[in-house]
Amino acid sequence: MQDFADAFARAVTLVISGDADLIEIVALSLRVSLTATLLACALGLPIGALLAIARFPGRGAVTVVINALMGLPPVVVGLVVYLHLSRAGPLGFLGLLYTPAAMIIAQTVLITPIVAALSRQVLEDLHAEYAEQFRSLCLSRRAAVGALLWDGRYSLLTVALAGFGRAVAEVGAVMVVGGNIDHLTRVMTTAIALETSRGELALALALGIVLMVIALGVNALVHGVHQSAARRAHA
Amino acid sequence: MISRLFSSAAAAAALTLAAGVATAQDDDSIIVQSTTSTANSGLYDHLLPIFEGATGIEVHVVAVGTGQAIRNARNCDGDVLLVHARPAERRFVADGMGVERFDLMYNDFVIVGPEADPAGIGGMEDAQEALAAIAGAEAVFASRGDDSGTHKTEMALWADTGIDPAAHSGAWYRETGSGMGATLNAGVGMGAYVMTDRATWTSFANKGDFGILVEGDADLHNQYGVILVNPEACPSVNAEDGRAFIDWLLSPAGQAAIAAHEVDSRQLFFPNAR
Numbered sequence: 001m002q003d004f005a006d007a008f009a010r011a012v013t014l015v016i017s018g019d020a021d022l023i024e025i026v027a028l029s030l031r032v033s034l035t036a037t038l039l040a041c042a043l044g045l046p047i048g049a050l051l052a053i054a055r056f057p058g059r060g061a062v063t064v065v066i067n068a069l070m071g072l073p074p075v076v077v078g079l080v081v082y083l084h085l086s087r088a089g090p091l092g093f094l095g096l097l098y099t100p101a102a103m104i105i106a107q108t109v110l111i112t113p114i115v116a117a118l119s120r121q122v123l124e125d126l127h128a129e130y131a132e133q134f135r136s137l138c139l140s141r142r143a144a145v146g147a148l149l150w151d152g153r154y155s156l157l158t159v160a161l162a163g164f165g166r167a168v169a170e171v172g173a174v175m176v177v178g179g180n181i182d183h184l185t186r187v188m189t190t191a192i193a194l195e196t197s198r199g200e201l202a203l204a205l206a207l208g209i210v211l212m213v214i215a216l217g218v219n220a221l222v223h224g225v226h227q228s229a230a231r232r233a234h235a
Numbered sequence: 236m237i238s239r240l241f242s243s244a245a246a247a248a249a250l251t252l253a254a255g256v257a258t259a260q261d262d263d264s265i266i267v268q269s270t271t272s273t274a275n276s277g278l279y280d281h282l283l284p285i286f287e288g289a290t291g292i293e294v295h296v297v298a299v300g301t302g303q304a305i306r307n308a309r310n311c312d313g314d315v316l317l318v319h320a321r322p323a324e325r326r327f328v329a330d331g332m333g334v335e336r337f338d339l340m341y342n343d344f345v346i347v348g349p350e351a352d353p354a355g356i357g358g359m360e361d362a363q364e365a366l367a368a369i370a371g372a373e374a375v376f377a378s379r380g381d382d383s384g385t386h387k388t389e390m391a392l393w394a395d396t397g398i399d400p401a402a403h404s405g406a407w408y409r410e411t412g413s414g415m416g417a418t419l420n421a422g423v424g425m426g427a428y429v430m431t432d433r434a435t436w437t438s439f440a441n442k443g444d445f446g447i448l449v450e451g452d453a454d455l456h457n458q459y460g461v462i463l464v465n466p467e468a469c470p471s472v473n474a475e476d477g478r479a480f481i482d483w484l485l486s487p488a489g490q491a492a493i494a495a496h497e498v499d500s501r502q503l504f505f506p507n508a509r
Contacts, residue, residue, distance in 0.1 A: 087311030087471050095471065097312055098266060098297060179266075179297035182279075197416025198275050199441030 007205035014206055015213075022207075026214060029187040032100055033168040036107035040163050043108070044115025045156065049145045051116070052123035063120065069113035074106075078176030081106040085177060098179040103187070106173040111163035118159040119152075126152050154226055161222060168215060188214075264293035265476045268305075268313035270384055271414045273459070274298030276434035276503050281496040286483055292476045300414060302382030308332065308462075311469035314477035316462040319384035319432075324460045332469075333462035337485055340493050340504040341458045344388060346449035347419075347436060348428040356428070362452040363395045370398045373407040375427035379418050380410025384457075389430045392454060432457050434503040459504070461485075484508070 014022055051063055083089050085097040085105070096102045126148050134144045149156065171189035178185035180194060188211040195204035273279065274296055283294050299307065301318040308316045309332055316333065318324060327333045346356065346365055354372040356365040369376050378400070379386040393400050400408040409427060411418045415435045422429035423443040431439075436447070449455075461481050466474040483489045490506035497503065 086307075087469060089310070092311070092471075098295065179295070181266075181295040181297060184295055194275075196420065197271070197414050199416060199420060199439040201420075201441055 003202050003205065006202040007209060010202055011206035011209040015210060022210070024183065025186055025188055025191050026210070028100060028185070029168060029189075029211070030214070030218075032103045032174070032187060033107060033164055035104045036111060036167045037160055037164040039104070039108040040112040040115045040167075041156075041160050044112045044163070045119050045149065047112075047116040048119030049123050049149060051120040052127050052148070053141065053145060063117075066113050066120070067117045070117050072110055072113065074110055074170040074172030075176065076172075077106055077110045078173035081109060081173065081177050097177060098181060098185060100178070100185060102177040103174045103185060106177045107167040107170070110170060110173055111167050114166055115159055115163045118162060119156055122152050122155045122159060123148050154230075157222060157226060161219060164218065165215060168211070262473070263291060263476065264295060265314040265473050265480060266295045266297060266312070267315045267317055267480070268308045269296050269298050269317045270301050270304060270319055270459075271298045271416065272319070272385070272432045272435045273317065273504075275414075275416050276438040276496075276498065278434070278493070278496050278504060282484075282489075282492055285492050286480065286489075289488075290476075290479055290483070292479060294480060300379070300381045300383030301385075301387070308464050311464065311471055314464055314473045315480055316464060317459065319457055319459045320387045321458060321460060323384075323387070324462060328462060331467070332465055334465050336460045336462045337481065338507055338509060339459045339461045339484060340490075340506045340508070341456060342433045342504050343450065343457050344385065344430055344455040345433050345436060345447045346428055346430050347422070347445050348448045349426045350444040350446065351426070352448060354428070357448045359449050360451050362392050362449060362454050365449045366392055367396045367398065369428055370396070370400065370403075370407075373403075375407050375409060375425055376400070377418055377422040377425065377427040377429045378408065378410045379415065380412045381414070383415070385415060385430065385432055388455075388457070392430075395454075434498075437501055437503055438498045458507075 047066070051059060051066070081102065082097065084091045085094065085102050086092055087097070096105070127144075130148065130151075134147070139147065169189065171193050174185070174187055175190050175193065178187070178190065180186050180190040186194075188207060192204045192207045192211070195201075195207060269279075275298070279294075279296050283296075287293060297304070297307065297313065301320045301323065304313075304316060304318050305320075305323055305327055307313055308327070316324070316327065317339070324333070324336050328336050346362065348354075348356065354365075354369040354374040356368050359365040359368070378389060404410055409421070409425070411421045413421075415431055416439065419429055419431060419435070419439055420441055421427070423441060423445055428448075433450075461484055463474065463477045463481055464472045466472040484493070485508040490508055493504050493506040494502060
């Protein structure tokens with residue numbers, strides 16, 4: 001229990017002191033995971049919308065596969081991305097391994113299935129409600145997708161947050177493709193892993209607390225936007 | 236509206252990715268594939284500012300086990316290899332993957348364990364004898380089990396004893412399959428003996444009631460070597476800056492810097508470049 005008290009004290013000290021290394025690590029964590037979330041939404045939402053609305057042979061199978069991919073182990077994603085980005089791999093010429101870009105790619109691969117699978121469910125439920133209306137208005141499929149995405153925007157925001165949460169919390173993928181290089185690819189989770197392996201358990205726990213506070217901040221921000229938007233809509 | 240939102244989000248994301256690409260092709264930098272022991276003990280935090288100040292070359296350290304470091308270097312994902320497993324290093328050079336191997340520095344391995352010392356190995360000076368005693372008592376022993384330099388040395392010592400610990404894996408012999416620090420955490424957690432390099436042990440902060448029980452055997456010598464990845468095998472290698480780093484490490488200035496690195500006023504690595 002001593003460790004917990006110590007960890008809280010160190011977390012507070014770390015935040016108050018505005019430690020430059022900590023700020024750098026936090027900024028990179030946010031940059032990598034938020035970019036990955038944006039990319040995953042850009043890829044995952046259209047896939048989810050397509051699966052929710054379109055009827056094609058094999059749709060059920062694709063849905064099952066995408067749902068299953070929500071359970072992708074981060075280390076496996078890291079390994080697959082490593083094998084592609086390694087100098088010996090097919091995309092090695094890009095020189096992306098051990099850069100933040102590699103970490104963004106890995107996290108995007110990790111969370112796109114989450115965004116696709118959850119948004120499919122959201123949009124499918126919404127579509128069931130609206131299908132008749134769309135038919136009576138003779139909306140094109142494109143317009144229908146647009147209307148569904150807009151009406152489901154708050155639920156989809158939660159979907160994006162689920163993706164962000166998974167991205168910012170994972171360590172396996174960014175460790176493999178980023179290499180946990182000081183001042184270049186070190187993020188919150190790899191820093192926590194490093195301090196744990198140094199036996200600095202209180203410091204590791206303190207970093208974990210800081211990470212949770214950041215996740216809380218991002219979620220509170222999104223919640224605030226949601227609330228004020230909802231108020232405006234009803235005003 | 237929606238599609239505009241998406242395309243702007245995608246554009247922003249693509250821009251960030253492109254920025255990442257730009258930093259990747261920053262030329263005055265090298266990647267060192269290294270062991271965990273050198274990184275965990277803070278050696279690079281001590282050395283790199285001195286080297287970077289003198290040359291302006293940025294050094295990026297990827298700290299993994301020796302086995303993985305060599306594998307990454309074989310994939311050309313690094314410019315310099317700094318590890319501790321001489322036979323594997325020689326094979327790396329013989330295969331044409333490395334230019335030349337240089338002795339850099341050494342320290343030693345120690346066997347640490349709980350105060351209670353159930354196998355009674357405290358004070359033994361023969362590593363093999365100590366391992367045999369642990370096996371005889373079936374006392375819990377935590378091994379790296381990850382093909383690292385430390386693991387390779389441990390396996391060589393077991394081979395000398397004629398005992399096959401793998402046959403007891405999961406019973407008293409526990410392979411953590413992770414780095415030195417993680418294995419020490421696990422060892423301290425379950426009261427298991429652990430063989431560790433002295434540098435990681437000295438700078439390790441979660442020792443519990445553990446202490447060094449066996450040390451001083453010549454077989455526990457731990458030699459580190461440094462190799463430039465062969466630019467002929469890997470055209471992506473930044474040979475000029477990689478060579479500059481190695482030359483500096485082997486120079487009197489670099490060797491003095493290695494000797495000056497201390498934790499708790501104890502020297503962790505002993506330079507021995509020739």
